[in-house]
Amino acid sequence: MQKTLFDKIWDAHHVADTAAGACLIAIDRVFLHERTGAAALGRMAKMGRDVLDPARVFAVMDHIVDTRPGRGDGTLMKGGEGFITETRAAAKAAGITLFDVNDRDQGIVHVISPELGVVLPGLTLVAPDSHTCTQGAFGALAWGIGSSEAEHAMATGTLRLEKPKTMRVTYGGALASGVTPKDMVLHLIARHGAGGGAGHAVEFAGEAVRALDMEGRMTLCNMATEFGAMSGFVAPDAKTFEYLAGRRFAPDAFDDSYWGSLRSEEGAKFDSEIAIDAAHIAPMVSWGTSPEEAIPVTGEVPHGTDKVHDYIGLDAGQTLAGTPVDVAFIGSCTNSRISDLRRAAAILRGRRVAPSIKVAMVVPGSMAVKRQAEEEGLDRIFTEAGFEWRMSGCSLCFYAGGEGFPEGSRTISSTNRNFEGRQGPGIRTHIASPETVAASAIAGAIADPRDYVRELEAA
Numbered sequence: 001m002q003k004t005l006f007d008k009i010w011d012a013h014h015v016a017d018t019a020a021g022a023c024l025i026a027i028d029r030v031f032l033h034e035r036t037g038a039a040a041l042g043r044m045a046k047m048g049r050d051v052l053d054p055a056r057v058f059a060v061m062d063h064i065v066d067t068r069p070g071r072g073d074g075t076l077m078k079g080g081e082g083f084i085t086e087t088r089a090a091a092k093a094a095g096i097t098l099f100d101v102n103d104r105d106q107g108i109v110h111v112i113s114p115e116l117g118v119v120l121p122g123l124t125l126v127a128p129d130s131h132t133c134t135q136g137a138f139g140a141l142a143w144g145i146g147s148s149e150a151e152h153a154m155a156t157g158t159l160r161l162e163k164p165k166t167m168r169v170t171y172g173g174a175l176a177s178g179v180t181p182k183d184m185v186l187h188l189i190a191r192h193g194a195g196g197g198a199g200h201a202v203e204f205a206g207e208a209v210r211a212l213d214m215e216g217r218m219t220l221c222n223m224a225t226e227f228g229a230m231s232g233f234v235a236p237d238a239k240t241f242e243y244l245a246g247r248r249f250a251p252d253a254f255d256d257s258y259w260g261s262l263r264s265e266e267g268a269k270f271d272s273e274i275a276i277d278a279a280h281i282a283p284m285v286s287w288g289t290s291p292e293e294a295i296p297v298t299g300e301v302p303h304g305t306d307k308v309h310d311y312i313g314l315d316a317g318q319t320l321a322g323t324p325v326d327v328a329f330i331g332s333c334t335n336s337r338i339s340d341l342r343r344a345a346a347i348l349r350g351r352r353v354a355p356s357i358k359v360a361m362v363v364p365g366s367m368a369v370k371r372q373a374e375e376e377g378l379d380r381i382f383t384e385a386g387f388e389w390r391m392s393g394c395s396l397c398f399y400a401g402g403e404g405f406p407e408g409s410r411t412i413s414s415t416n417r418n419f420e421g422r423q424g425p426g427i428r429t430h431i432a433s434p435e436t437v438a439a440s441a442i443a444g445a446i447a448d449p450r451d452y453v454r455e456l457e458a459a
């Protein structure tokens with residue numbers, strides 16, 4: 001029978017069937033961060049369990065680190081110091097590779113893992129973090145786990161797992177200008193629901209996916225978890241291999257026979273299939289408090305529950321475009337890579353954020369992204385436009401306390417979650433592409449980026 005990409009990776013990692021109908025799967029890489037990793041390592045140390053193969057385990061400080069320029073080694077999270085000091089001590093004791101607060105390779109876990117070549121096609125990679133699926137962009141099976149599963153994976157090199165069903169989401173055709181991978185995934189979730197991918201391993205395929213660069217594929221896979229999927233991934237191709245060549249932890253020579261075989265065979269059957277015409281996707285913006293509550297930027301707010309309308313402060317029938325925003329945020333593992341910053345900066349060049357904007361901030365996904373952006377002068381474009389330019393970390397994608405936006409603020413944000421309180425108490429979050437954030441910052445209100453993009457393309 002013809003195999004899907006998922007079947008191939010699964011079969012290559014299948015160790016045994018367990019009595020309870022699950023499988024034992026070999027785990028190639030574990031990536032930890034300070035918010036959940038210290039606990040896992042700490043418990044292992046307490047029980048006298050070693051990390052089986054420290055060369056396969058990595059950790060980074062990203063979630064609660066200070067992102068203000070000249071940061072020290074502390075955190076802005078009240079009472080959060082322990083996460084940092086304990087992760088540091090535990091990583092050292094376990095002999096794993098740690099990217100510490102002021103390491104030149106520090107950054108958001110799902111941004112640095114690809115940059116450093118930790119994730120590779122055909123591997124299984126887990127992290128106690130729900131957006132681990134980002135790394136599926138490389139044709140790996142990468143998914144988020146709990147911290148006790150992380151202990152199991154580190155101690156044994158395996159995990160017990162029920163086999164997910166398979167789904168293929170095929171994006172045919174080509175994206176219109178000003179429409180991005182973020183819009184592709186928001187469109188999918190808006191149409192099929194935040195639980196649409198539940199219980200499935202989702203392969204993103206089709207012309208419009210093949211056309212994406214690696215960073216775009218990461219944005220797409222990043223939100224597979226907001227679709228409820230176990231993971232999302234894209235079959236590797238020449239772009240993948242080229243991206244990884246020469247990366248610090250990538251092998252010197254690539255195994256063409258394995259890597260080259262990592263694709264779903266013609267005629268392979270999926271448990272479910274979704275087809276989307278990429279040409280019909282518009283720039284998307286969330287209007288509610290779930291990523292499925294998203295509509296084209298020019299659309300009207302639909303009827304939701306009273307609770308969501310109360311929280312978000314918008315009525316049904318209102319046009320989303322033109323809604324005033326207080327905050328513009330560009331960052332997170334969804335949209336903080338160099339191509340995201342380039343595209344946002346192209347719109348902001350020579351322009352200023354509206355005077356009504358109280359906070360505008362760019363937080364590069366890694367220190368490597370930050371250095372690259374500075375080399376290209378993007379930091380100056382952002383600061384001249386009125387954005388703060390930060391050190392890398394998760395920052396205000398996720399409210400860790402200590403730093404936040406003024407209560408009740410409305411944000412336009414390149415992040416992946418718009419849940420109640422996600423960016424701080426009472427904060428109203430609208431998730432969108434970096435282009436839409438840039439266009440909205442200039443307007444001081446939710447705005448369509450397409451006019452700017454067309455202008456840039458015409459120039």
Ligand SMILES: CC(C)[C@H](C(=O)O)[C@@H](O)C(=O)O
Nearest residue numbers: 035036063128129130131398
């Ligand atoms: C803190 C961490 C465990 C959490 C996650 O699992 O995803 C965070 O990264 C998030 O995005 O909500």
Ligand code: SF4
Nearest residue numbers: 131332333394397398
């Ligand atoms: S950037 Fe946001 S979504 Fe990504 S890992 Fe950090 S907190 Fe989670």
